[in-house]
Amino acid sequence: MENILEVNNLQVSFDTYGGEVQAVRGVSFNLKKGETLAIVGESGSGKSVTTRALARLIPSPPGRIKEGEILFDGKDLAKLSDKQMQAIRGKDISTIFQDPMTSLNPTMKIGTQIMEGLIKHQKMSKSQAKERTIELLELVGLPNPSERVDQYPHQFSGGQRQRIVIAIALACNPKILIADEPTTALDVTIQAQILELMKDIQKKTDSSIIFITHDLGVVANVADRVAVMYAGKIVEIGTADEIFYNPKHPYTWGLIGSMPTLDNTEESLVAIPGSPPDMLNPPKGDAFAPRNDFALEIDREMEPPMFKVSDTHYAATWLLHEYAPHVEPPEAVKRRMKGFASTGAASNGEGDQS
């Protein structure tokens, strides 16, 4: 399948009083047409910053794209002017944000907020835009759309607002939809509904989705491919099956080990010891080494390159080097992996979220 987006060595920094915070330190990946790529990682791993940089939504100052290319549609988005970017945002690349309670303008009718993009990008008249808005609200499953377009955000519940936010993002049939933890602020039943809705919409519109989350359960449910981020870098990337059945990076093991499941209740959750590094002074060598039970001597000296596991699966850990000792994932993680295999949790679409 053709690549719709190609990111090469993206580096994003924030200039603060304390110095330069290197939030993203050389991220490369591609996105294929119609696929869902999940980016997972704990808070501060740079996943949100990466995707905001794609849409050039990093506030500047203090943020800036230090280096790298974002190739989309024959253009390098990293080098476009603000004006050129305005024509792409909302039209080709849309974003769904995390918190529906704050991401809608409280003093503007929701219909107007959806119509804004349509009028700007598709040059629709007001009445056309309103018609399309009602269609969109129907598509995202909001009841009584023709009545509710004229209401304000506070008249909707959290789940309904997230549907509206999705409708805004979908308005101009974007080629790429960036979903920045779209279900984190919602309660679990609503989460499942929103995920279903997004899958449904993807089938209908054939857009590509970048799905940011720290919830591996959600990943298993929606993703075709998964990128695991740590300290501003992608440490492992592969298809969902590869990441869940055959993870290679110790950090991915840690994430899988710390994932709660319903079937084994006796076992206590495995936590990754320590906390993420300070990005003001990123450590020398592998940033994960201080927290890694399997760290090698070399991890403290040199950063590991991306080792190839298969055509689609890469991981940045020295454990994959031919001279490295053979290391098996911890027992708890192995049991999880077996659990995935038996329930088919990672086979996209079929598995239940819990």
Place this chain on the structure above:
Amino acid sequence: MAKYILKRIGYMLITLFIIATFSFILMKMLPGSPLTAEEKVTEAQREIILEKYGLNDPIPVQYVRYLGNLAQGDLGVSFQMKNQSVTDILMSRAPVSAELGFWALIVGTSLGMLLGLIAAIRQNSWMDYGSNIISVIGISIPSFIFAGLMQFYIGVELELLPIAFWGTPQQAIMPVIALAIFPMAISARFLRTEMIEVLGSDYIVTAKAKGVSKFAIIFKHGLRNALIPLITVMGPMAVSLMTGTLVIEKIFSIPGIGEQFVNSVTTNDFSIIMGTTLFFAFLFIVIILIIDILYGIIDPRIRLAGGKD
């Protein structure tokens, strides 16, 4: 909505009643009478006049009589102004004060909003610091200082503008500017803070992500949300303008209520003092009501009729 406004008018009447009572008691505690300053009046004449106006009656009787007249809209008669009724005096002078205050408020808040907006958009630039300095000066230096300085430099030295009286637009410029500086400073500070906060909020990022232009983000999405808190301070600001006019009218010899009020205090002309106090109180309450209604227009979340959720 109609029910709400009726309720508010009820509260207004109660507030006015309380203010009337308190100022009446305070006035009666002042030593002397309106006739104390009159030297040509003999003791016997004074007694006759006091008797005629009921000023020798016990204070509770005077109070009830005053309230009774007040209820009929009769504010009494001035003791100094050749038997003119207080209502007539207020009616002839109020429009002048209102005009002065209105222009000061309009000029002040619109300049202030402009300053605040520029400061917020160009945060931490020389424009921001400049607007900040202007605001601090405007807040900390009282209006009569500006009035005096302008009278001296612009009026006397440069002879550009007339230094006193009221009637022509030229005469209005200096008093309006003097009065406008305070509301300008306040609204600049408020709008800057609010605008910076609003521009950092999530829905602004949503708007950016939609591809909305910078201009539309600031004016369509930002300004309206940033105005809500500014409206809250507009009420007290309008009132401080009223008290500001007391001094400014005196300095520029403008025949408004303020000037009359100051003169009446020095001559103990209590019916005028009472009338003016009540008039100011009434204005204040009405302004607050208007602001509450404005809130609803700008912010749908506090619209009174409420949603039909």
